[in-house]
Amino acid sequence: MKLPFAWEHLIGVIALLLFCYGQVFGLFMVPPDAHMGDVARILFVHVPSAWNAFFVFTIAFVCALGYLISGRKGFDHALEAALEVGILLTILLLMTGSIFAKPTWDVWWKWEPRLTSSAIMLMTYVGVVVLRSVVQDNERRAVWSSAATILASVTLPLTYFSVQIWRSIHQIQTSPADIDAPLRMAWRINALAVLLLATWFLARRWRIAARRWELGDAPPLPEPLQPEEV
Amino acid sequence: MEEEAETESITLQDSAAGGRIDGKWGYIWGAYSVTWVLLVGYTLSLVLRGRLLRRSSGVER
Structure with missing residues (x-):
């Protein structure tokens, strides 16, 4: 059966509904935390954005590897998408983390290992996107950015394990068993959304x-008409 | 292990300034607003870029 619309729109609608429910659930239906209060x-937005940023950057790593091995352009399209979405989620992660830091640590930002490694991770992937934007040839851009993405992926385990390697003010990963059921549910709903x-x-x-x-090096907007063509 | 657990407990207490943090809804609304602005903004950018490219490819062809 062929859908009258692109398949992803179905996922988009479900995502939007679940996201709205997750936000209301996290804001009003979950009791305050015993230590940190409201x-x-x-x-509930900070942690799901972190999980998904790591997941999407892992997809970018797999796509980069896939392109270098197979040369299939589909991997490069997916890599381009994953880089941008991963950066978006990391920006969301850092902004919500910064807002969370102010009432809990009394600072907007602290150069401690987790925050510093997350910022380095973000800047590294931004660097890969900048590299993509300056290379005009499709094949060359795909190869260079795949190699750069694989190099950038070093920051993933470094950031993830930074809280364990260098113990500092940022708390370590929490086991679901240590979290009360309503809070765990709010995390899971928002993470899925x-x-x-x-x-x-x-x-x-x-x-x-x-x-x-497909358009190759064509600019995104049509060129203006020349006077003699008018 | 015991020493490690104690360090964690101290870190948590320090983070919460020695007690439970009450209120601070301004920060909560701020974080949720930032989330919506970023996600809706990115959605709009995807829609706009898609339309521009369709228009561009239509002219090309």
Whole structure:
């Protein structure tokens, strides 16, 4: 059966509904945390964005590897999409983390290992996107950015394990068993909602990347008409 | 292990300034607003870029 619309829109609608429910659930239906009070509600957007940022950057790593091995352009489209969506989620992660830090640590930002490694991770992937934007040839851009993505992926385990390697003010990963059921549920609903949203973003961005590849080096907007052509 | 657990407990207490943090809804609304602005903004950018590219490819062809 062929849908009258792109398949990802179905996921997008489910994601939007689940995301709205997750936000209301996290804001109003979950009791305050025993230590952090209501401020802990920020974690219902902060932690899911972190999980999904890591997941999407892992997809970018797999796509980069896939392109270098197979040379299939679909991997490059997916890589382009994953880089951008991963950066978006990391910006969300850092902004919500910064807002959470102010009432809990009394600072907006602290150069401690987790925050510093997350900022380095973000800047590294931004660097890969900048590299993509300056290379005009499709094949060359795909190869260079795949190699750069694999190098950038070093920051993933470094950031993830930074809280264990260098113990500092940022808390270590929490086991679900240590969290009360309503809070755990709020995390899971929001994590699934952000995952579905990220899937919609990835699919839409993939289509844009595929169309750009087809157009080659053509600019996104038509060239203005010359006087003699008018 | 015991020493590690104690360090964690101290870190948590320090983070919460020695007690439970009450209120601070301004920060909570701020974080949720930032989330919506970023996600809706990115959605709009995807829609706009898709339309521009379709228009561009239509002219090309």
